[in-house]
Amino acid sequence: xxxxxxxxxxxxxxxxxxxxxxxxxxxxxxxxxxxxxxxxxxxxxxxxxxxxxxxxxxxxxxxxxxxxxxxxxxxxxxxxxxxxxxxxxxxxxxxxxxxxxxxxxxxxxxxxxxxxxxxxxxxxxxxxxxxxxxxxxxxxxxxxxxxxxxxxxxxxxxxxxxxxxxxxxxxxxxxxxxxxxxxxxxxxxxxxxxxxxxxxxxxxxxxxxxxxxxxxxxxxxxxxxxxxxxxxxxxxxxxxxxxxxxxxxxxxxxxxxxxxxxxxxxxxxxxxxxxxxxxxxxxxxxxxxxxxxxxxxxxxxxxxxxxxxxxxxxxxxxxxxxxxxxxxxxxxxxxxxxxxxxxxxxxxxxxxxxxxxxxxxxxxxxxxxxxxxxxxxxxxxx
Amino acid sequence: xxxxxxxxxxxxxxxxxxxxxxxxxxxxxxxxxxxxxxxxxxxxxxxxxxxxxxxxxxxxxxxxxxxxxxxxxxxxxxxxxxxxxxxxxxxxxxxxxxxxxxxxxxxxxxxxxxxxxxxxxxxxxxxxxxxxxxxxxxxxxxxxxxxxxxxxxxxxxxxxxxxxxxxxxxxxxxxxxxxxxxxxxxxxxxxxxxxxxxxxxxxxxxxxxxxxxxxxxxxxxxxxxxxxxxxxxxxxxxxxxxxxxxxxxxxxxxxxxxxxxxxxxxxxxxxxxxxxxxxxxxxxxxxxxxxxxxxxxxxxxxxxxxxxxxxxxxxxxxxxxxxxxxxxxxxxxxxxxxxxxxxxxxxxxxxxxxxxxxxxxxxxxxxxxxxxxxxxxxxxxx
Numbered sequence: 001x002x003x004x005x006x007x008x009x010x011x012x013x014x015x016x017x018x019x020x021x022x023x024x025x026x027x028x029x030x031x032x033x034x035x036x037x038x039x040x041x042x043x044x045x046x047x048x049x050x051x052x053x054x055x056x057x058x059x060x061x062x063x064x065x066x067x068x069x070x071x072x073x074x075x076x077x078x079x080x081x082x083x084x085x086x087x088x089x090x091x092x093x094x095x096x097x098x099x100x101x102x103x104x105x106x107x108x109x110x111x112x113x114x115x116x117x118x119x120x121x122x123x124x125x126x127x128x129x130x131x132x133x134x135x136x137x138x139x140x141x142x143x144x145x146x147x148x149x150x151x152x153x154x155x156x157x158x159x160x161x162x163x164x165x166x167x168x169x170x171x172x173x174x175x176x177x178x179x180x181x182x183x184x185x186x187x188x189x190x191x192x193x194x195x196x197x198x199x200x201x202x203x204x205x206x207x208x209x210x211x212x213x214x215x216x217x218x219x220x221x222x223x224x225x226x227x228x229x230x231x232x233x234x235x236x237x238x239x240x241x242x243x244x245x246x247x248x249x250x251x252x253x254x255x256x257x258x259x260x261x262x263x264x265x266x267x268x269x270x271x272x273x274x275x276x277x278x279x280x281x282x283x284x285x286x287x288x289x290x291x292x293x294x295x296x297x298x299x300x301x302x303x304x305x306x307x308x309x310x311x312x313x314x315x316x317x318x319x320x321x322x323x324x325x326x327x328x329x330x331x332x333x334x335x336x337x338x339x340x341x342x343x344x345x346x347x348x349x350x351x352x353x354x355x356x357x358x359x360x361x362x363x364x365x366x367x368x369x370x371x372x373x374x375x376x377x378x379x380x381x382x
Numbered sequence: 383x384x385x386x387x388x389x390x391x392x393x394x395x396x397x398x399x400x401x402x403x404x405x406x407x408x409x410x411x412x413x414x415x416x417x418x419x420x421x422x423x424x425x426x427x428x429x430x431x432x433x434x435x436x437x438x439x440x441x442x443x444x445x446x447x448x449x450x451x452x453x454x455x456x457x458x459x460x461x462x463x464x465x466x467x468x469x470x471x472x473x474x475x476x477x478x479x480x481x482x483x484x485x486x487x488x489x490x491x492x493x494x495x496x497x498x499x500x501x502x503x504x505x506x507x508x509x510x511x512x513x514x515x516x517x518x519x520x521x522x523x524x525x526x527x528x529x530x531x532x533x534x535x536x537x538x539x540x541x542x543x544x545x546x547x548x549x550x551x552x553x554x555x556x557x558x559x560x561x562x563x564x565x566x567x568x569x570x571x572x573x574x575x576x577x578x579x580x581x582x583x584x585x586x587x588x589x590x591x592x593x594x595x596x597x598x599x600x601x602x603x604x605x606x607x608x609x610x611x612x613x614x615x616x617x618x619x620x621x622x623x624x625x626x627x628x629x630x631x632x633x634x635x636x637x638x639x640x641x642x643x644x645x646x647x648x649x650x651x652x653x654x655x656x657x658x659x660x661x662x663x664x665x666x667x668x669x670x671x672x673x674x675x676x677x678x679x680x681x682x683x684x685x686x687x688x689x690x691x692x693x694x695x696x697x698x699x700x701x702x703x704x705x706x707x708x709x710x711x712x713x714x715x716x717x718x719x720x721x722x723x724x725x726x727x728x729x730x731x732x733x734x735x736x737x738x739x740x741x742x743x744x745x746x747x748x749x750x751x752x753x754x755x756x757x758x759x760x761x762x763x764x
Contacts, residue, residue: 251583
């Protein structure tokens with residue numbers, strides 16, 4: 001590691017494994033060459049393992065996580081159909097915007113800042129009309145609030161079993177448990193640069209058999225070209241059967257990097273991975289709590305395990321803390337939420353920073369946070 | 383270079399400079415960090431130089447070149463408006479498909495395989511109705527046919543000056559001359575993995591002031607979320623003014639790589655670059671002509687300078703030539719055109735393979751092609 005490198009402890013992009021970066025600089029390789037085709041094919045297979053699903057259909061496309069919203073809106077939902085959006089922050093607002101762009105009728109259950117809709121609120125909303133889908137931001141990167149997708153999905157099965165369960169897992173895949181088949185999740189969409197540990201540039205989406213049937217049986221034309229599964233499905237099928245096929249040039253180097261990272265992730269039990277993320281999250285949150293700080297999520301039970309959103313101490317601003325930490329080699333993020341943006345900061349703790357404690361990323365981050373926050377008047381822990 | 387590395391001499395991805403690959407493996411960096419913001423800002427400025435324009439608006443977005451079509455269709459054209467598509471191969475068909483997905487009324491002027499629409503045909507088409515835009519595939523990667531965008535744009539100014547001139551430059555930017563301002567071009571869209579010499583994963587589009595005015599004055603809602611300039615324009619403006627801003631996480635490593643490559647490209651006169659691409663193209667085409675082969679473009683005047691599409695000798699198939707060349711370390715591409723796909727092959731000659739002759743990529747490619755084609759019964763040149 002470059003001695004001048006600053007640890008990237010934001011909620012994505014996260015620190016990348018050396019082997020992942022080596023894959024990023026793979027020499028020029030044709031997208032239909034025998035050295036790339038099986039890599040792409042295996043990526044598709046590995047994704048099913050990551051999402052704990054037997055038969056769901058992965059899509060890996062050049063783009064950011066945001067493109068996954070367009071995929072949902074343009075492939076699954078038809079004009080004037082209703083979608084229930086559970087809103088726990090900035091990304092709920094944006095997902096709703098995206099759906100509305102495609103003519104979808106959106107109903108939101110919007111939690112107060114730092115909270116999440118209760119199961120009772122969701123139950124009530126589900127009974128008001130027939131929803132084609134419900135969307136859940138698993139972890140809203142703007143608030144660090146974690147949604148209970150298992151409980152929500154169970155509720156949907158009870159109240160409105162035809163409603164598709166769609167999870168925005170951009171800030172959760174790889175750091176929070178997701179059991180697609182067991183929990184009856186229809187869509188999980190994510191991006192490469194969070195807990196999957198790959199540089200940004202890949203939109204990753206996985207669709208249940210039921211979702212694919214809804215797609216195949218849609219009655220009106222698909223509303224996007226670049227996001228259209230009609231264009232991408234043959235490509236995914238072809239690479240999975242170890243044949244090249246062209247729709248648009250795949251981002252070869254990023255897919256090599258994703259392959260490297262997925263192989264690393266899958267080489268150890270997923271349960272252990274999620275446990276480690278919980279433990280590290282607790283360590284960081286305990287340290288901040290000991291300093292007297294208040295989290296954005298209203299309690300620890302609904303806080304994400306891959307990131308922490310926390311209010312500055314009274315009278316402290318972003319410019320008092322973030323530049324000093326960066327000078328000391330630790331980069332964290334400011335707030336993103338439209339209402340409380342300047343009042344809080346965010347720390348990412350995902351991927352190799354968590355699973356490889358010997359790197360001391362977490363130790364160094366806690367130490368730097370503690371030192372600086374004490375200088376800014378926070379109480380000590382001893 | 384890895385001794386087992388096979389030269390990637392297809393019409394994109396092309397061979398990448400070592401410094402570009404080093405940028406690809408940049409350690410984790412926040413998309414709003416002071417080490418990234420000025421890089422992205424400078425990329426936007428450098429693109430204006432590449433496209434010979436003072437005030438046009440660049441967009442650099444995670445995606446493939448195909449996403450550029452969605453940007454055009456969803457931001458510039460409103461439902462039921464007419465667009466004239468000049469078709470010189472596979473990519474004309476696909477651009478038309480994309481436009482139609484967004485409700486655009488498409489009229490095509492379709493050339494025979496290996497030909498391009500004549501100026502007289504284009505003139506006639508332009509007089510039949512009022513077209514919001516005309517699209518031109520500068521180089522159709524499926525046929526290697528080069529369109530004369532300067533002459534077509536001049537014609538459009540004469541016949542239908544309000545019509546936007548839209549150039550699909552995926553396989554031409556960096557290898558063919560494009561003077562956006564001087565030639566009154568409104569849009570050029572491209573991708574990173576061709577003559578710009580960067581791994582695939584970036585959609586690059588540049589829009590004239592006139593095109594941006596058309597966008598700002600549109601009357602109906604924009605039809606995409608991920609491709610919407612309403613979302614991306616504030617981001618481009620913000621990074622150009624050296625401030626970070628968030629819509630979707632930019633592909634940091636690819637943008638570092640693009641920065642490296644653009645700096646290299648701009649460090650030498652663009653005229654020299656285009657001249658080198660012409661000379662190398664002539665060398666390759668002369669060699670193939672001497673072997674008695676016939677090009678897909680009907681004559682050398684309408685053939686691209688960054689790639690060559692050429693028919694196999696009578697009785698020779700892809701499997702007779704391509705695997706042998708690959709064994710010898712040179713990867714070329716098969717055909718892509720729906721009608722003649724199995725009958726021809728394609729060689730890419732762009733970027734550092736052309737501008738840095740000391741690498742001997744072109745020499746090695748010509749030698750390997752000659753040797754194998756002679757073995758397959760082609761006549762020799764001495």
